Amino acid sequence: MIGIWFKLFYRNSIKNWMSTLVNIGGLSLGLLCLLIGLSYYDSEVAYDAWNPHKDHIYKVGHRFSDGQVFDDSTQPEAAKCKELIPEITDALSMPSWYMEDLLQVGERSFFSKKILYAQPNFFEFFPHPIRKGNKDELFATKNSIVIAEEVSEHLFQKSNPIGKALRIGKDTYVVSGVFKQQKASTTLPQVVIWDSVNKNQANNWGAYSQYTYYKIADDAVIANVEEKILQVFIDEYYQKEATQEGISLDAYLERSGSVPFLEKLADYRLHGKGDLGPLEGKGNYLFLMLSISLALLILLISTINFINLSFANGVKRSKEVGVKKVLGLAKKWFYLQYSGEIALQIGIAVVVAFGTAEFVLPLFNDYFGLNVSVITGMLFVKIVGIALLISLLVGILFSGFLGRMETLTALKGKLGSPKSIMVFRNTMLAVQLFFAGFFLIGALIVKSQVNFMNTKELGFSGEGVVVVPMAKGENRWQRYQLAKAEFEKKPYVISVSSSLETPGKDEDNSNNVEYRDALVDCKMNTVDYGHFKMLDIQFVKGNSFSSNTPALTAESIIMNETAISKLGIQAPIGKTVTVFGKQFTIKGVVKDYHFEGFEREIRPVFYLHYSGIDWLKYNLNAVHFKLDLTKVPLALDEITKFWQEELEPGYPFEYRFVDQQFKKTFETYKRQQLFFSVLTIIIISVSLLGLLALSSLVIQQRLKEVAIKKTLGASVRELMADLLLNFVKVVLISTAVLIPVSYWGLNQWLDNFAYRISMPIWPYMLSPLVLLCLVIMVVGFKAYRATKVDLISHLKFE
Structure with a gap:
C-alpha cells in the first residue's frame, strides 16, 4: 500500500x-x-552566555543632561564605590579601548590590535579558561603578561611560554599565563597586562575613560545601587565643584553632572544604551x-x-x-x-x-x-x-x-468552498499584499534616504586625502616630523598634516569649554598646520593656525559654528575660552561640517594645535597626505616603501581614504537598502505565488459559472472583469490599511537621522499601482484562460 x-x-x-x-x-x-x-x-x-557571573556583573554608564550617554566611567569611581556601597562585592576597571602594538620574542613578532590593560582581577570577571600558568598568580608582579593561545602559538610555537620574556616596544614582560579566548564575549583581548593606576587620573572624577564593571549581590535592588553610585559622585566630586563655582548642586547637575546607570553583562551586547558599546x-x-x-x-x-x-x-x-x-x-x-x-x-x-x-x-x-x-x-x-x-x-x-x-x-x-473559507483566504491574500506593499514603499524610501546621504553637501572634501595610521607607539611626534620632511618635497604630494580625528573616524574625545557662565561639552580635535586647507574646510570668521606665529598658535583655539552658538559668544574672534584649565583665544570659526555621519546632529567642536598643551603630541596617531589625483598609485607605493623600510619596519602598514572612510558611516543603511530590496522581491514573489494559488482555486471552482455565462452570451471582457473584481477589491482594502501604517512606520525609521529627507508622496502612489498591475497580470492570465473553457465538459452533467 x-x-x-x-x-x-x-x-x-x-x-x-x-x-x-x-x-x-x-x-x-x-x-x-x-x-x-x-x-x-x-x-x-x-x-557572555558562557560566563558564570553574567547575571551578577553590571557595567556602569553615565547619562548627561544634554542627551549624551557615555559607556565610559572615571578611574577613581570603581575603587570608591566598592569601598562605600555594600551591595558591590567586587569592581573591575580597564580602559575603554584596546591598545595595539608589536609583540616580539627573539626574531619572531606578532602585531596585536587587542592589547588590554586591566586590573589584576580581570579573569575573575571574564573567566576565559587558563590553559597554562597558575590562575591565582597571573599578576603576581606588575611586569606579568597573559596571552591568548593564538599569540603563544605564533611567538613560542610548541614550547612552554611560562616564565619567558616578551617585548612590547621598550618594555619587557614575563609571560605568566596562557588563556583560551572563550567566544563569544563582549571583552575578548589577545593580551592582558596589569594596568597601573595613572596618578594624574587617580582622583579625576571628570575624565571618562574607563569601563567599570561591578559584581553585585544577589539580593541587591539595582535602582538603589544606582542611587548610591550617584551619591558617591555627589559626595566625592559634584558638591565640591558646585561650591567652588558658587551654584547649587541641582544647577551643577543640570549643567555638568551625569546620572549613573547599570547594565547587566548578559544584556550588554544587544541592549547597551551608550554610543560606543562593549570593546567587541x-x-x-x-x-x-x-x-x-x-x-x-x-x-x-x-x-x-x-x-x-x-x-x-x-x-x-x-x-x-x-x-x-x-x-x-x-x-x-x-x-x-x-x-x-x-x-x-x-x-x-x-x-x-x-x-x-x-x-x-x-x-x-x-x-x-x-x-x-x-x-x-x-x-x-x-x-x-x-x-x-x-x-x-x-x-x-x-x-x-x-x-x-x-x-x-x-x-x-x-x-x-464555504464562504468562511473564502473570507479567510481573501484575508490572507490581503495580508500578503499589505506586506509586499510595505516593503516596496520601504525600499523606495530607504533608497531615497541613502541617495540623499550620498549627495548631501558634507562641508569638507576628502578627495585624494589618505590617512596612514602610526602603529608603533613610541616617538610618534618625532617620526611624524620625519615623514613630513620626507614627503612635503615630493611632487605627487600636495600637503602633509595630521589630526587626532578625521571625518568618519570618531575617537569620541570631548571636553568642557567654558565661556563666562556658559559651559558646553565639545568634541575635541587636535590638528597640525594645513589640516583645514587639506580637507577644504571653510572659515566663516578668522583664519587657521599659522606656522609663522608658533607662539600665538599655542595660545589659540578654533571652533565650529555650533560651539560658538551653544556658548552664546558674540563677535567671537579675540574672545577667550577656558579648556583644560587654560585660557585660549579664539582665532577662527569654521563652518559646520559633517563628522560622524547623519544619525546625529553636528556637535560643537573645538580645535587645538598640538603645541597648545604639552601632552597633546602624545595623542598623534596618524599622518595625512593629500595626493595628486593623477599620481595616486605612485604616491602610495612610495609611502608604503618608506613606512615599511624607514619609519615602522616590522609593523603592518595600512591606509584609508577620507572620503571612503566617511561613506562607511552610513554603510549600514546601504546594506539596509539592499536588505529591503531583496526582501521586497522575495515577499512580492511569494505573495504572487499565493495569488496564483488562490486565483487558480477560485477560478477552478467557478468554471461552471463561466461556462453558463459564456453560453448566455457574455463576452470575454465581461467574464474577465467578473473574475478580477474580487481580487481588485482585496488590493484596495489592503492599500487602505497599507498607506497610513507604512507612512507612520517609515517616518519612525527616518527619525533615526538628524538629517533626513522630507517624506515623499510618490512611493505611496506608485506602490498600490504596482500591486494592482501585478494582481491584474497574474489573475488576468488565469481569468483569460478560464474564458476559453470547454463548455461541453462543464455543462454535460447539468
Whole structure:
C-alpha cells in the first residue's frame, strides 16, 4: 500500500510539477530565512552566555543632561564605590579601548590590535579558561603578561611560554599565563597586562575613560545601587565643584553632572544604551528583531501559499478521492496518505533549506560583518520542530479538506468552498499584499534616504586625502616630523598634516569649554598646520593656525559654528575660552561640517594645535597626505616603501581614504537598502505565488459559472472583469490599511537621522499601482484562460 502511495505522490508531483516546485521551493525559502534569522539570534545571545557571573556583573554608564550617554566611567569611581556601597562585592576597571602594538620574542613578532590593560582581577570577571600558568598568580608582579593561545602559538610555537620574556616596544614582560579566548564575549583581548593606576587620573572624577564593571549581590535592588553610585559622585566630586563655582548642586547637575546607570553583562551586547558599546562592538538589536520577524513573516506567507496550492491541487484530485471513498478506504489510511504527502514535501523543504544555508550563510556573514554559524544541535531541533508543526497543521487541514468532500461531487471532479473559507483566504491574500506593499514603499524610501546621504553637501572634501595610521607607539611626534620632511618635497604630494580625528573616524574625545557662565561639552580635535586647507574646510570668521606665529598658535583655539552658538559668544574672534584649565583665544570659526555621519546632529567642536598643551603630541596617531589625483598609485607605493623600510619596519602598514572612510558611516543603511530590496522581491514573489494559488482555486471552482455565462452570451471582457473584481477589491482594502501604517512606520525609521529627507508622496502612489498591475497580470492570465473553457465538459452533467 505504501508503494502505491509513493507512486500516486510521484505521478501527481510530475503531473503538477510547477505546483510541487512552488510548494517545496516556497517553504524552503521560508525555512531558510528562519534558519538564518535564528542562527543570527543564537550568535548574538551567545555573547557572555558562557560566563558564570553574567547575571551578577553590571557595567556602569553615565547619562548627561544634554542627551549624551557615555559607556565610559572615571578611574577613581570603581575603587570608591566598592569601598562605600555594600551591595558591590567586587569592581573591575580597564580602559575603554584596546591598545595595539608589536609583540616580539627573539626574531619572531606578532602585531596585536587587542592589547588590554586591566586590573589584576580581570579573569575573575571574564573567566576565559587558563590553559597554562597558575590562575591565582597571573599578576603576581606588575611586569606579568597573559596571552591568548593564538599569540603563544605564533611567538613560542610548541614550547612552554611560562616564565619567558616578551617585548612590547621598550618594555619587557614575563609571560605568566596562557588563556583560551572563550567566544563569544563582549571583552575578548589577545593580551592582558596589569594596568597601573595613572596618578594624574587617580582622583579625576571628570575624565571618562574607563569601563567599570561591578559584581553585585544577589539580593541587591539595582535602582538603589544606582542611587548610591550617584551619591558617591555627589559626595566625592559634584558638591565640591558646585561650591567652588558658587551654584547649587541641582544647577551643577543640570549643567555638568551625569546620572549613573547599570547594565547587566548578559544584556550588554544587544541592549547597551551608550554610543560606543562593549570593546567587541554593539549588536544591532533592531536589525536582529527585524530579521527574525521578517523570517517568520516569509515562513507564514510560504505556509499559506503551501496550503492554498495544496487545496488547489486537491480540487484536481477530487475524482481520485471519490473513487477511494466508493471503495471504502478506511479513514485513518485516507488521512495518513494525504498527511504523509504533505510531510514528505515539507521534509524535502527542510533538507533543501539546510543545504542552501551552507552556501548562503557565508555571503550573509561577509555582507553584514557577522560570524553566524548554522549547524548546531538546538537549532536543528528548532527548525525540525517548526517543520513538524507546519506538517501537522497543513496535513490535518489538507486531508480534512479532502475527507469532507461529498462522494458524488468528488466523482464529478467539482468542489465548492464555504464562504468562511473564502473570507479567510481573501484575508490572507490581503495580508500578503499589505506586506509586499510595505516593503516596496520601504525600499523606495530607504533608497531615497541613502541617495540623499550620498549627495548631501558634507562641508569638507576628502578627495585624494589618505590617512596612514602610526602603529608603533613610541616617538610618534618625532617620526611624524620625519615623514613630513620626507614627503612635503615630493611632487605627487600636495600637503602633509595630521589630526587626532578625521571625518568618519570618531575617537569620541570631548571636553568642557567654558565661556563666562556658559559651559558646553565639545568634541575635541587636535590638528597640525594645513589640516583645514587639506580637507577644504571653510572659515566663516578668522583664519587657521599659522606656522609663522608658533607662539600665538599655542595660545589659540578654533571652533565650529555650533560651539560658538551653544556658548552664546558674540563677535567671537579675540574672545577667550577656558579648556583644560587654560585660557585660549579664539582665532577662527569654521563652518559646520559633517563628522560622524547623519544619525546625529553636528556637535560643537573645538580645535587645538598640538603645541597648545604639552601632552597633546602624545595623542598623534596618524599622518595625512593629500595626493595628486593623477599620481595616486605612485604616491602610495612610495609611502608604503618608506613606512615599511624607514619609519615602522616590522609593523603592518595600512591606509584609508577620507572620503571612503566617511561613506562607511552610513554603510549600514546601504546594506539596509539592499536588505529591503531583496526582501521586497522575495515577499512580492511569494505573495504572487499565493495569488496564483488562490486565483487558480477560485477560478477552478467557478468554471461552471463561466461556462453558463459564456453560453448566455457574455463576452470575454465581461467574464474577465467578473473574475478580477474580487481580487481588485482585496488590493484596495489592503492599500487602505497599507498607506497610513507604512507612512507612520517609515517616518519612525527616518527619525533615526538628524538629517533626513522630507517624506515623499510618490512611493505611496506608485506602490498600490504596482500591486494592482501585478494582481491584474497574474489573475488576468488565469481569468483569460478560464474564458476559453470547454463548455461541453462543464455543462454535460447539468
